[in-house]
Amino acid sequence: MTKDGKIEVFQGDDLKIDSELLDDNNEPISLEGCTVFFTVTKYLDEKDDSKAIIKKNYDDFSGYEEGNFSIFLTSMDTFKPLGKYFYNIKIKDPQNKFSSTMYDDFIIKPNTTKRRK
Numbered sequence: 347m348t349k350d351g352k353i354e355v356f357q358g359d360d361l362k363i364d365s366e367l368l369d370d371n372n373e374p375i376s377l378e379g380c381t382v383f384f385t386v387t388k389y390l391d392e393k394d395d396s397k398a399i400i401k402k403n404y405d406d407f408s409g410y411e412e413g414n415f416s417i418f419l420t421s422m423d424t425f426k427p428l429g430k431y432f433y434n435i436k437i438k439d440p441q442n443k444f445s446s447t448m449y450d451d452f453i454i455k456p457n458t459t460k461r462r463k
Contacts, residue, residue: 351450356457358425363417365435367447373445374413379440381405385415386433386452396459399426400433428454 355361367375367382377379395401400423407415417435433452437445 351448352453353450354426354453354455355419357428358421358457359452361419361424362423363419365417365448366413367415367435367437374411376412376449377407377410377415377437380407381438382415383436383438384433385436385460386431388429389429390432399431400424424454426454428456436457 353361353363367377369375382404384400384402384404385395385398387395387398389397392398400419402417402419402423404415405418410416431452431454432449434449435447435448439445
């Protein structure tokens with residue numbers, strides 16, 4: 347992830363994205379009992395996630411400090427058409443309230459090496 351929040355990945359690469367989720371007071375958000383959704387889509391005005399190119403859910407935050415977790419993308423996740431997409435991280439708390447914490451550009455860049463063996 348770049349300093350400004352933009353994520354860039356080479357097409358077909360695995361990627362680990364370490365994230366720190368903070369509230370409005372810059373304090374770490376407790377993720378205990380929460381579900382974190384990571385979604386990548388081509389258009390910001392989609393009505394639902396059915397056309398999202400990447401959808402990940404996370405609900406096990408054991409082993410992480412408060413507010414921290416990692417997103418894991420496989421080569422299959424990132425083997426999508428080249429270009430600019432948008433990502434969003436949304437949290438569902440134990441009371442089923444939703445809040446968006448981050449969103450920015452998600453760029454899939456060309457990769458010279460195509461072979462897998």
